[in-house]
Amino acid sequence: MSADSIDIRYVAKLARIALTDEEVDRFGKQLGDLLGHVNALAELDVANVAATAQVVESRNVTRDDTPRPCLDRERVLAEAPQRQGAFFRVPRILAE
């Protein structure tokens, strides 16, 4: 696996990050280097090994579906970059 094989522009598109040409070159090389290191994992025999997502006993946690206090709406909206009344305002998504 080499740097050439990573389409860094495609990955950045998936990640929703605009990159400069300089970043494309630099990150592309650095990611290629890193993948060179992590490819060492190919040496491990994992044929009969289960994947670990979480090491400590873990289960789904639910609570009763009853209303309870939550964060104050005004305080939450006060942090919004742009709001309109009780809503977060974003650029138009649907065409008219």
Next chain:
Amino acid sequence: MADELIERSGAEIAAGVSSGRVSAVEVAESTLARVRDVDGLFGSYLAVLDDQALAQAANVDERVRRGEKLPLAGVPIAVKDNMCLDGTRTTAGSKILEHWVAPYTATAVARMIAAGAVPIGKTNCDEFAMGSSCENSALGVTRNPYDPSRVPGGSSGGSAAAVAAYEAAIGLGSDTGGSIREPGAFCNLIGFKPTYGRVSRYGLIAFSSSLDQIGPLTRTVEDAALAYDALAGYDPMDATSIDRAVETTADALRTDLRGVRIGIVKEFDTATLGDMDALYRQAYRDLERLGAQLVEVSLPTADYGVATYYLIAPAECSSNLARFDGVRYGLRVEGDDVRQMYDRTRAAGFGPEVKRRILIGTYALSSGYYDAYYVRAQKARTLIAQDFERAFAACDLIACPATSCPAFEFNAKSDPYSMYLMDYYTIPMSLAGLPALSVPCGWIAPAGGSVPMPIGLQLAGPLFSERLLLGAAHAYEQATRHAQARKPASGVRA
């Protein structure tokens, strides 16, 4: 007098405040004065909470007067800036959250406050806790109090520097792959990462959710135990918090290691560590002298820890950091459409290391590479955890280096992978969820430096072995007292 006060341990301060010999307000005032004197140089804090600290201290004094028993009465604490504190800016060291004010308090911070602690300020860290030197912070430079030309470690470097420089008695940090233990080792402190799930992550800004764990940075093991006893416990607000009775640790501090089997890891050959080798060999002999039985154990997969970690942690980070999109909070950079707004906001808001990790994680999770990278790493994680299970059949604790070098100079690790290797000795325990700590084990003249720098011994135990782990660290600390050998720099600019 004031100097004596700030140099006291958390346990001593709590005893003094509880008995009325000193007030929490006096402690807070002395600590804030110390911060004013030295923080211009060390840069531990991103925000100092003068008014809130004094108000909270007055509140503690009042609670003590009413007869409340507070294990951390009046203890000044430094809070890493990736933990929410209601009404204060919480930045995670990132431009994307530079002006965000937390609307609630993290459970860990709330538990410390409930126990009587007084938050002095929010401390610098690598952006979103991604780094090992604090150099990845977008908002400030933090210096090592033992040599300001060197880094404090990271990512919890601000909390470490604050505690080392007597700008707080206890620091709260978060550890994903070593972010408490490494700055602990670099700053002559105890850096303690509890068992995964023991301390609630509610209100901790998420980096890698299957690895992140909050813990204390302290000048004594006793303070680490006091902090742990306040922090640990089930929290319904964190789905990964463990609902299991917590054993207290402050009553488990030992003075010998008789009957304790300590594993020395065959694969972690300290002969490769230059001058540090002699210090680690001495540390192992000291453990034996205290009554421990040393046994050789093997962690054959540990060498793959860094590779495993740098797939799993970035994968989880790419998912967690998707929430920073310029819509609900934090920075927004406008665009012609919503897509361009996302792209520009994240381009302007994230620093290079965060972008790198999001890109690595996105790649490792993307169609066609998921099995080859992410799933394979999760399987390697299983093998690493199994290594520890086998090792702990033959020993009660493991002793090994915390880091491969002492604190380095600024800009010494320009290649990202060389920085990633700083966590070589701490990552395996993180992947296995184990409790582990760093305790000072000596001083070394680093290459190119004239000031001796501290190094740390790492002790790790099986899941939920905090009592034995802190107990053993206390025995070692009391018998060796390496931390007391030197004082931090004056903090006054030359």
